[in-house]
Amino acid sequence: MAINPKKNEMPVQEAKERARNFKEVALGYTPEIAVAEAQRCLNCKNKPCVNGCPVNIQIPDFITKVKEGDFEGAYQVISQSSSLPAVCGRVCPQETQCESKCTLGIKFEPVGIGRLERFVADWHNQNNHGEIELPKPNGHRVAVVGSGPSGLTCAGDLAKKGYKVTIFEALHLAGGVLVYGIPEFRLPKTIVQKEVETLKKYGVEVETNVVVGKTITIDELFEDGYEAVFVGSGAGLPRFMGIPGESLKGVYSANEFLTRSNLMKAYKDDSQTPILRGKNVAVVGGGNVAMDAARTALRLGADNVYIVYRRSMDELPARKEEVEHAQEEGIKFEILRNPVELIGYNNPDDRRDPKNGSVVGMKVIKCELGEPDEKGRRRPVEVPGSEYVIDVDCVIMSIGTSPNPLIKNTTAGLEVNRHGGIIVEEETGKTSKEGVYAGGDAVTGAATVILAMGAGKTAAKAIDEYLSKKHAK
Amino acid sequence: MYKIVKKRVLNPTVTMMDILAPMVAKKAQAGQFIILRVDEDGERIPLTVAGYDRAAGTVKIIFQIVGGTTMRLSAKEEGEYICDFVGPLGCATHTDGIKKVCIVGGGVGCAIALPVAQRFKELGCEVHSIIGFRNKDLLILEDEFKACSDKLTVMTDDGSYGRQGVVTVPLKEEIEAGEKFDEVITIGPLIMMKFVVATTKPYNIPTTVSMNPIMIDGTGMCGGCRLTVGGQTKFACVDGPDFNGFEVDFDEAMSRASAYAEFEQRERDKCCNLFKKEVK
Numbered sequence: 114m115a116i117n118p119k120k121n122e123m124p125v126q127e128a129k130e131r132a133r134n135f136k137e138v139a140l141g142y143t144p145e146i147a148v149a150e151a152q153r154c155l156n157c158k159n160k161p162c163v164n165g166c167p168v169n170i171q172i173p174d175f176i177t178k179v180k181e182g183d184f185e186g187a188y189q190v191i192s193q194s195s196s197l198p199a200v201c202g203r204v205c206p207q208e209t210q211c212e213s214k215c216t217l218g219i220k221f222e223p224v225g226i227g228r229l230e231r232f233v234a235d236w237h238n239q240n241n242h243g244e245i246e247l248p249k250p251n252g253h254r255v256a257v258v259g260s261g262p263s264g265l266t267c268a269g270d271l272a273k274k275g276y277k278v279t280i281f282e283a284l285h286l287a288g289g290v291l292v293y294g295i296p297e298f299r300l301p302k303t304i305v306q307k308e309v310e311t312l313k314k315y316g317v318e319v320e321t322n323v324v325v326g327k328t329i330t331i332d333e334l335f336e337d338g339y340e341a342v343f344v345g346s347g348a349g350l351p352r353f354m355g356i357p358g359e360s361l362k363g364v365y366s367a368n369e370f371l372t373r374s375n376l377m378k379a380y381k382d383d384s385q386t387p388i389l390r391g392k393n394v395a396v397v398g399g400g401n402v403a404m405d406a407a408r409t410a411l412r413l414g415a416d417n418v419y420i421v422y423r424r425s426m427d428e429l430p431a432r433k434e435e436v437e438h439a440q441e442e443g444i445k446f447e448i449l450r451n452p453v454e455l456i457g458y459n460n461p462d463d464r465r466d467p468k469n470g471s472v473v474g475m476k477v478i479k480c481e482l483g484e485p486d487e488k489g490r491r492r493p494v495e496v497p498g499s500e501y502v503i504d505v506d507c508v509i510m511s512i513g514t515s516p517n518p519l520i521k522n523t524t525a526g527l528e529v530n531r532h533g534g535i536i537v538e539e540e541t542g543k544t545s546k547e548g549v550y551a552g553g554d555a556v557t558g559a560a561t562v563i564l565a566m567g568a569g570k571t572a573a574k575a576i577d578e579y580l581s582k583k584h585a586k
Numbered sequence: 587m588y589k590i591v592k593k594r595v596l597n598p599t600v601t602m603m604d605i606l607a608p609m610v611a612k613k614a615q616a617g618q619f620i621i622l623r624v625d626e627d628g629e630r631i632p633l634t635v636a637g638y639d640r641a642a643g644t645v646k647i648i649f650q651i652v653g654g655t656t657m658r659l660s661a662k663e664e665g666e667y668i669c670d671f672v673g674p675l676g677c678a679t680h681t682d683g684i685k686k687v688c689i690v691g692g693g694v695g696c697a698i699a700l701p702v703a704q705r706f707k708e709l710g711c712e713v714h715s716i717i718g719f720r721n722k723d724l725l726i727l728e729d730e731f732k733a734c735s736d737k738l739t740v741m742t743d744d745g746s747y748g749r750q751g752v753v754t755v756p757l758k759e760e761i762e763a764g765e766k767f768d769e770v771i772t773i774g775p776l777i778m779m780k781f782v783v784a785t786t787k788p789y790n791i792p793t794t795v796s797m798n799p800i801m802i803d804g805t806g807m808c809g810g811c812r813l814t815v816g817g818q819t820k821f822a823c824v825d826g827p828d829f830n831g832f833e834v835d836f837d838e839a840m841s842r843a844s845a846y847a848e849f850e851q852r853e854r855d856k857c858c859n860l861f862k863k864e865v866k
Contacts, residue, residue, distance in 0.1 A: 283805050285623055285630070285670040293807075322672035324805055328609050351809040353819055360814055360838050362845045369808035377802065378627065385629040385654055386802075387849035467848070470841030517806050518824065 118221035121150040123228050128441040132411050135297045135380055138438055139203075142232040144184070151179035153217060154224045161214035162226060167567030168266075170194040172211055172226055179229055188237040191230060196269035196312070197262065197566060199238060199304045200291060202231025204401075205563045206432045238307055245314055251275035253580055256339040258325045258520070261289020262562045263345035263553030265312060266569030267576075272315040274577055279339070281323040286376065289347055290554075290562070293376040294368070296405050298412065299435075302375075326519030331527070331549060340583075341548045341576045344535060345569060348554035349517025353510055354397070358455025363389055363472040367398070367406045367511035374409050388413065391507025395419045395475050397452055398511035399428070400559075404435040406509045407444045418444050419503065423451040423480050423493040450477040451493065453500060455508055474502045513559050524549075534558055542572030543579075550576055588622075588671040591644055593664045596726040599651045600694050601660045602636070608643030610673045616701040617679030617796065617828055620645060621804040623670040624658045631655050632801045634698040634773075634827070635674060645673070648697030648726075654853030675804045676827045679794070681705060684768045686712040688760065689735075690753050690782050692774025693719060698796060699773040700727055700734075707734040714765065715739070716756050718778070722747035753778065754785045761789050769794060772831065776843060780836040793831035797822045799843060814838055 124140040125131070131138050142150065154176040162172040171190055178187035191198045207213075207227035215223030255271050257264045260282040268278045286292050288305040309319065323329060331342055351366030353359045370388070373379040379388035394410040396403050399422035407418045420439070422429060425448050429436055440446070456474035460466035479499035482491040516533035528536045528545035535544055535551040542550040552568025554560055592604035610620060619634045637646035651657050662668065679702050687706050691699030696717045706713050713734060718741040719725050725747055731738050739756045740748030749756065757770070772782040773796040786793045799811040804823045811822040816833035820826065 283672065284803060285672070293803075322670050323609065324672060324675065327675055327805075328613060328673065347807075350806045350821065350824070353809070353812075355819075359819070360812060360835075360842060362842060366809040369802060369810045372802050372808050377629065385627065385853065387846040389845075467844065470838075470844075519805060 116153055116217070116221065117149075120153075120222045120225040120228070121146045123225070125438075128438075128443075131298065132408075132442040133414075135412055137301050138298050141235055142228055144182075144232075144236070147179055147184075147229060147232045148182060150225050150229055151176045154180070155216055157216045161216060162211040162224075165211040165214035166194075167210065167563045168194045168570050170211075170230070175233065176224065176226075176229060179233060184233055184236040185241055187233045188241070191233060195566065196266050197308050198230055199234035200262070200300060200308060201563055201566070202227055202229075202234050203300050203304075204295060204561075206561060208433050210563065238304070245311075247315065248273055248275040250277060250316070253277065253584070254279070254339045255576060255580075256281065256334045256342045257345065258331075258342065259283075259289055259345040259347055259553070259555070260287040260309070260319060261345055261347050261553060261565065262291060263565035263569035263572075264289065264343065265308065266566040267343045267345060267550075267552070267573045268317045269312050269315065270570055270573035271576060272312065272317045274573075276577075276580075277316065279318045279320060281325050281329070282319060282321045283324040284376065285321050287319045287321060289345075293372045294402065294405070296371065296375055296409050297380075298408065299405065324519065326523045331520065331524045331546075335548065340580055341550065343542070343569070343572050343576065344520060344544070344549065344551040344555055345553040345565065346517060346520055346555045348514035348559045350515050351510065352513050352515055354452065354512060356452060356454055358457055358472065359510070361455055361457045361472040362470050363391065363506055364455060364508045364510065365389075367396070367402045367509050368514070370406050370509050371402070371409065374413070380409070380413060389507050390414050391505070393417045393503075393505045394507040394509065395421050395447075395452075395503060395505045396509045396511055397421045398513075399424070400430045400511065400513075401432055401435055401561075402559075403509075403511035404431045404439050404444075406511050408439055408442060410507065410509065411442060411444065415507075419447045419505075420444055421447045421450050421452060421475070421477060421503075423449065424491065425449055425482060428490055447477070447503070449480045449482070449493065451480055451495060452476065453478050456502065472505060472508055475505050475508060476500055476502050514554070516555060516558065520555075532558060540571070541575035542568055543575060548579070587667040587669065589667050590662055590664055591642075593662075596648065597724050600648060600697070600724070600726055601651075602646065602648045602697070603659075603662075604639070604642075604644040604646050605668065605671055606643055607645050607671045607673075610671065611638045611640050611643045611645050614638040614645055614674040615678035616705040618674035618676050619798075619804070619827060620647065620671060620673030621675065621801070622647075622659075622668055622672070624655060624662070625669050628658070628669060629655045630670075630802055630804070632675070632798065632804055632823075634796065634798065635701065636697045637701050645671075648694065650694040652854075653850040654857045657854060657857040672804070676823055677825075679705065679771065679796075679828055681709055681711075684711055686714075686766060686768050688714045688716065688757065688765070688767045688770045690757060690770060690772040690774070691715070691717045692753060692772075692778040693724065694726075695774030695778075695796070696727055696731070699771070700730055702771055702773070703731065704734045712736050714760065714767070716741065716753045718742070718753040718774070719747075720744070752781070754781050757782065758785050761786070761791065767791050772796070776836055776840045779831065783831040783834075783836075787832055794828050795831040795834055797827050797829060797834070797839065799839060800845065
């Protein structure tokens with residue numbers, strides 16, 4: 114049988130329709146499409162795809178199970194390596210990871226590994242309600258700070274080894290960026306809650322409303338009897354550009370805008386949390402978060418949503434699928450543009466005019482691509498005199514974050530780098546403080562869900578080795 | 587879930603509650619704040635700590651009804667529960683090197699000023715307090731302030747109680763009369779704090795203001811609470827809520843505080859209708 118040169122398409126909600134609702138965009142493979150896609154896998158001996166996966170899922174093994182129609186078997190293969198398959202199948206940048214290494218991809222389109230992973234996880238969640246096998250408790254307690262992807266992964270791996278794990282979460286709901294950052298239309302929150310529930314079945318406790326560094330310190334966690342601590346507290350403070358007008362009404366950080374919509378459900382009409390529903394919205398930045406913010410603004414009823422990015426389409430750091438989806442939905446890409454000023458409304462005749470102080474325009478300057486920087490990305494160079502104003506009533510700054518100082522400031526002996534990221538040994542996640550491990554954005558600065566999961570996994574293994582050695586003495 | 591162990595109505599729009607939250611009570615200090623949600627699907631709102639009892643594990647909050655959330659909260663009774671209560675957040679009020687202090691509170695801001703005044707009293711400082719209200723009916727915590735102040739001045743806008751006028755009048759009088767304050771600490775409406783700063787600046791008396799901007803997470807993640815202080819962007823939740831009053835851009839803070847005025851009005855009306863129906 115000849116190999117289909119193209120990936121089987123995943124059914125999606127039609128662009129025009131989905132641009133106005135918060136339901137999930139991609140609908141997922143049917144069992145028939147999944148089997149057909151699995152049959153494209155060459156099952157090659159050297160398995161390059163596995164090396165492309167930050168948590169080393171045994172990809173050809175699970176795809177073989179799919180081929181055989183043994184979807185639960187496929188799930189079991191994935192779950193040996195990943196605690197959050199339904200999440201990763203949706204949000205991983207597969208095109209730069211597993212799928213970029215696929216042998217089939219040399220000649221044709223690579224196997225749709227991400228789509229298959231998503232299918233398998235969803236199939237399991239819908240069809241398997243069997244009891245899980247509980248590990249034998251080993252009597253040791255580990256604290257995990259933050260319930261985002263790194264914390265959930267670390268907690269899951271340790272719980273499966275018999276540790277008594279407690280996750281401390283600052284917000285009122287577990288999930289971290291998976292619940293406050295990534296929108297419902299890309300990652301339904303029921304999926305995240307399901308993954309958290311699975312962890313709870315393994316005996317993981319989740320304590321919400323605890324801000325480590327404020328409510329309790331890391332040293333106090335040790336005093337309370339935890340023998341190791343994993344810090345996966347996330348990236349933290351949003352960055353702003355430092356241009357005039359960033360404090361005008363209607364200017365948000367992407368974190369604030371997305372938190373209002375996702376965590377606080379401000380997109381629902383009866384929400385108690387307000388959100389500005391702009392008509393002309395500019396999102397500054399080109400990453401996944403910027404795409405999420407832009408597509409959320411569109412769904413909140415905007416007429417025009419612009420991505421303002423200082424490099425070209427080729428340099429956009431966002432996942433390819435997100436950019437394509439955004440384009441299909443009608444997001445306008447103002448590329449090679451850099452904001453220089455935000456302009457506010459000011460009624461000189463009435464200083465009590467409620468519109469005063471609201472953003473009404475964004476002055477941008479055109480850019481050209483110059484010499485590559487140290488990372489090899491071509492540097493944007495501003496074209497003098499090319500400024501013009503875009504009419505906007507909402508601006509969302511999505512230009513990254515800097516680490517949160519709360520833990521660093523209250524933990525003696527925990528070293529951070531000049532950016533404020535926690536310094537760790539890469540192979541283990543070990544920090545400068547004994548018994549404390551860290552991973553995810555708190556270490557690297559803003560990165561991806563799967564890299565954070567990989568770090569959580571690495572740390573879980575190292576914590577197990579550390580405590581095993583300690584108790585063997 | 588967090589239990590309301592005590593509730594006291596201080597005036598028609600201001601309510602005091604003791605909330606059972608032992609982990610927060612253990613750490614809370616004057617000047618810090620908490621964030622709460624009344625119910626599932628509720629909004630997160632910051633409230634400054636108005637007191638704490640470490641032994642009983644309770645934290646005192648005092649709030650004014652301004653929107654839907656505070657109205658829902660005020661409708662809760664003793665023995666009932668609220669959904670979420672997290673803290674203590676922000677930095678405590680600094681007290682180092684202060685021997686003589688003037689605390690200037692306005693309206694419900696007096697609720698937050700009180701634990702600060704009490705803290706200075708505990709440390710053996712000379713405490714002068716000036717508290718201002720619109721009228722006699724809105725007066726709160728007079729006895730408590732009396733107990734921790736070496737000198738207390740009560741002002742009302744309409745003269746229905748204490749002296750008539752704004753808080754800056756007696757503040758200026760005391761300064762002119764030669765009182766040497768190491769620091770003035772002011773907590774209240776933005777416009778009041780702006781004028782307190784304008785009063786103390788000519789005499790160059792260090793002045794701390796307590797900012798209470800719109801917030802969501804309270805841990806530095808959203809940046810919604812940003813302020814311009816000394817030309818730099820600061821986050822009230824992690825860098826504050828106390829700031830050097832001489833450096834705060836009050837006009838910007840006032841503009842930002844009005845961002846959801848329309849929404850708040852609508853929510854308040856919605857809630858009024860709701861509770862009228864229920865109470866009937």
